[in-house]
Amino acid sequence: MHRYLSTPLVLLATLVSLQAVEISRSLIRIEATSQEPDYKTPWNPGDVASGVGAGFVVEGKRVMTNAHVVSNARFLTITKEGDPNPYLAKVLHVAHDCDLALLSVENPNFFKGTLPLEFGGIPEIESVVSAYGYPLGGTRLSVTRGIVSRIDFQPYSHSGMDSHLAIQIDAAINPGNSGGPVMQKGKVVGVAFQGYSGDVAQNVGYMIPTPVIDRFLKDVEDGRYDSYVDLALTYRSLFNPAARLALGLKDDSTGVQVCSVYSGGASDGIVKSGDVILKIDGHPVSSDGTIPMEDEAVPLEEVVERKFRGESVRLDILRDEKPVALTVPLKEPWPFKLQSNLYDERPRFVMAGGLVFQPVDQNFMEAHDPSDQRLNYLFEFFIADGLHANRPEIVVFSNILPDPVNAYAEEFRYSVVDEVNGHKIKRIEDIAAAFEEQVEYDVIKLAGGNRPIVLERKAVEEARPRIRERYAVTAEKNLEK
């Protein structure tokens, strides 16, 4: 009785271990010690924390993992299956906009006996995949299995601003799976990277598919990562018969309406609001914004997704009912950076008279969570309303280190700074320069015409050593990212 029962179990175990033996030559466990910058006390180096992720060996003696596994890393060690020794690793390339990274290992012996994994294509819906990693931090390899549930554009939560193709699978993906390979038929079909916590959705995990991985690998071929490029415009489906007629379209199902063209972006000055996009690089655009590509209907962005800095896109446009052919040279839309999570950067700031000034970005907003309505408007509509044209950086009076010199300034915290000592403040550097000037009074004018904050320079100078010592301020400014 006992024997019969145990036999199938053993068989099953052997099956699993056969696959696991193979993957174990490629799977990497990554231990990262990171330091989160402190945007509330920007002169402080920030808290040190550590985490565990997964990775795998790829061609060229490199290890692939997620960007979020190695973001803000100060110290990285990696281990491989069957070798207890940790090896020192370094970030070779990191792409925060698509959550991928490549690591190098100093000790060349590390790669002895390892097997670089190869990449497959996009797996079919409902086909079975296996995810490998170290969920919840254990030291032994874990395998979970599931099917491909959906293939679609998804926001990538690491940057918070970018959306790319992603594949939803129902294999359990938990913290520690991040960066691990998802395999099908011996090939990598994705890198596990994000999922929902159990109270939002069950069995929903996402992996980065190979088109995104391929693009990343191609981008870094020249030794640096240039990031994604973007048309920097918004468009809308064109279903309304009256709108189609008014724009001079036929009664079919082609074309989308360009809504906003963001100033400073790739299409600025080339594409106009109200244009109808008929074709992108020769692919006919359907009225819902999709194009046929590799037997699938994919969003028209996919054409741009596969391009690199310096390349361009051809748009066939209907403008004022006449066809126009446009070429848009692609570039990275810089104002978007302000609204995405930033990593591997140090907070910039200037401190004077116990008043701290900082440029606003997503990291700042997350740390401070200010309730100032003007600031929130400027941040939220920075791109949509083209506010960056007049104000490339929003500089705010962000914090106060109380001292007699600034006894009446507290109420103006989170006000946006317009002018200091007669100089318009367009970037944090401007404020540093304004405080360098010799003046009797430092006069800080705030957006919205509140009363100016006035500090007597003599008092500021007297307060300087006192404030630095009392609040352990190690630096009075940092202008470097």
Place this chain on the structure above:
Amino acid sequence: MKMTHPARFVRIALSLLLAVGSIHAESVIPEADSTPQSLLRVNSTNQVYELFQPWIKKPPFSRRGLGALIDGNRILVTAELVANSTFIELEKPTSARKSTANVERIDYDCNLAVLRPTDPNFLEGMKPLALNGPLKVGEEATVLQLEPNGDIARTLGRITSISVGGYPSESGSLLLFKLGAPLQQRDGSFTLPAVRDGRLIGMVMRYDARNQSADIVPTAVIRHFLAELDSPTYQGFARLGIVFAPLRDPQLRRYIGLEEPGGIYVTDIAPRGSADMAGIQKGDTILAVDGVPLDQDGNYEDADYGRILFSHFTNTIKHPGAVVPLKTLRNGQVLEIPVTMRVADREQAISETHLSEEAPKYVILGGLVFIELSRPYLKEWGGKWASNAPQRLVYYDTFQNELPADRGRIIILSQVLPTPDTLGYEDLENIVVTKVNGHPIKSLTDLSEAAAKPIDGFQKIEFEEDPKILFLDAASVQSNAENLKKHYALPSLERL
């Protein structure tokens, strides 16, 4: 639509009704006077418009309070008790005799209203309450409530503060008493009179149960309201129309060369307000009002109430039309600027911030619902409207003073009632309209007029935000109008 929006009226009412005092009969003191003959139960059924669907009203709700009979057969209550009333009933405490009543005048700024019974004989045998003079902090007053049997319950309290404070309309600040008193939870306590020696000292408009503190509209404000009522045309309360910062900071005082001890710094001017029309400017320092110096916080020495904010003088003591000289420091020069006090011109507001009795305006075009931006609309997003409502709209409402003076009203596409004409536009909501058929839109009337002039058979509507532009088939919109009305049970496709 998508929001649940607890009406703030209901919340205020609840806070009153839930006010369970821990002290019972001890605080109820017998007092032999004639106040019972001056009190009436006021039951008001109120109904407000659903601003997400401005063609309908929300379910009616009732508020019950206690009105005070004053001179001239008028019953004084708070404006909130009878705001948007559809039916008002007066009831004598003892006999339970009833009469319907009409609102003779309501003013949200001062949160006061006077009612008049429709039955002219109803008030016979009753005695009007006289108004008391000024009170001082620490003096006692009694809040009156009614027991179910009609007996009067008196709760003695003490004035804990007299200051200029916020009123529910948020249109500005007026004199406010705070009375510490352990009020009990009793039905019909939305408005309560407070008396001293049988004379009215004010009307309780809010009660904070946790701190046992009642906010009272004092007689100074009531007298102004009644004086305006007796004048040929009711104008209400004027506003200086400035935003100011205190000048406590000695560094700032030295920087602007201020030698006198007091003064306030003008940080913002309401467009077309009293100060604006008189030429007061941002950055001016106001040193004195009508010859009376201001301290660093803007207080003056009032004959009745001591050191309180100057706006009590300009808004309540003075009536609209009065000329008040302001002693002003500008670029080192002292000027004496006469300011004619004016009532804020609501017609000119870019976003209406006040409570309003008026039916909200709207235009429905082919299923697109257009309305005017207003603070009450934003408040439909609930208590945290400032962060939950669409941020562009909140920005326009909050910073409307900074928009160009000729901006006009902000007209928004608030939602879409899907019809064949709006195919593909179903997801649009809360976006700001800039032009219709090429005409700039500064009011709903503009929009209605522009929609009558389609271009090449299309309604061309432009927005600040995406989609930036959309088109409707003008002929189809027109021919489908009756269908649209019938389909969504709309009483009318516009109210202007």
